[in-house]
Amino acid sequence: MGVTSLKRWLTVVLSALIVCSAAAGTASAAANAPAVRVTLEGKALSFQAPPTIIGGKTFVEFRSLFKALGYTVDYVASSKTIKAQSNARKIEMKVGGTTALVNGAKEQVNGDLKLIGGRTMVGVRFIATLSGKTVAWNAQSRIVVITTPVSASVERAALFGVLDKLNKAEADGDASAYMSQFLPNAQMRADIEAGIREQFSQVQIRTTYVSRKIPTLTQTEAVVATTEEIRKAGGAIFFPDRRDRYEYHLRKDASGTWKVDYIAQVSSDWLDVNGMWSQEVQAPDEDKQAVAALLNAQLQAINDKDFDAYAATYVPSAPGAAEELADLKDLQASYRMSAKVERTAIVEYSGDQALLLASMLLDVTQDGETRSGRSLILIPVTKKDGKWLFAGTGDILLNEKL
Structure with a gap:
């Protein structure tokens, strides 16, 4: 229930400032989309042919679906007619037909019975709904979820x-x-x-x-x-x-x-967001000034591309520091950056440990175009041998473009 830990704040801020190609991402996601699956009451169903999506509808091999739903099935090949019967329903439908008979009453088929690759396939939602089931589609995992409705x-x-x-x-x-x-x-x-x-x-x-x-x-x-x-x-x-x-x-x-x-x-x-600053706690002025100076030193190191000075603001082996330094080097190779402190407050303090809330401004320039952003970040600091240093890369609370 706490703030989400996000390392490498420079990378995250840049991602909010730089416009990326959405089309490339969409194409990649489609290429890597998982196979369509169907579950019934939480259990995965198996089919003789893989489920396929046509016109926004999921089609599956008819016999396996009907049997899973509790029907006995008869297929009349000469007329391409499916006859399925359960304790509660009798369904009869024909490939190419526009209606199905459900307990003798007509229901519109709307293209939910097709020959695909030589196999007779039915629309999952159509058959499951006719059978009194509830159907949901999980787009992220590409799963058709069939359940028995409950009040x-x-x-x-x-x-x-x-x-x-x-x-x-x-x-x-x-x-x-x-x-x-x-x-x-x-x-x-x-x-x-x-x-x-x-x-x-x-x-x-x-x-x-x-x-x-x-x-x-x-x-x-x-x-x-x-x-x-x-x-x-x-x-x-x-x-x-x-x-x-x-x-x-x-x-x-x-x-x-x-x-x-x-x-x-x-x-x-x-x-x-403004109310976060009201959680500032009491700390000695000399420690407040030292912690603020530490942050200014780190941002000055970014502006100067002084990677040794940047690394020196962290305790040795601080979590995420090595990765963030590597990111900084990569970013500085492509962008010119200018960072400065907007506001700081110590929101937790225990003598040699503190938590710093800081609002920072970042300008990123490439090919003569400058983008600006603000980052609100929470950074742990610790005092080692009388010197304040960052104990980790912190948690990003807010990023916004200016």
């Missing part, structure tokens, strides 16, 4: 109740109660628990649900999509207020109770 009104209270319990445990600072809402085999459970216990010991936060909805619900799995406002209520560490969007992925445990499997963060936006 959201029946499960909504139980699902939202899990989130309410998480919220109460968070407000109470009760890590054990928080983790009790997760499956015993939840994804990354140990890492989540370690992070929650550390967070609860350092800061008190309050979460308000702006919205909650259930985009996916089956008999055993659900996704609850939320928009949340998360605000600091107490504690000594730096914690900016923000508005996040999450997807809570839940499954039923052995007793039939909804539990969290994992939580995916969809987006995060700061609620009050």
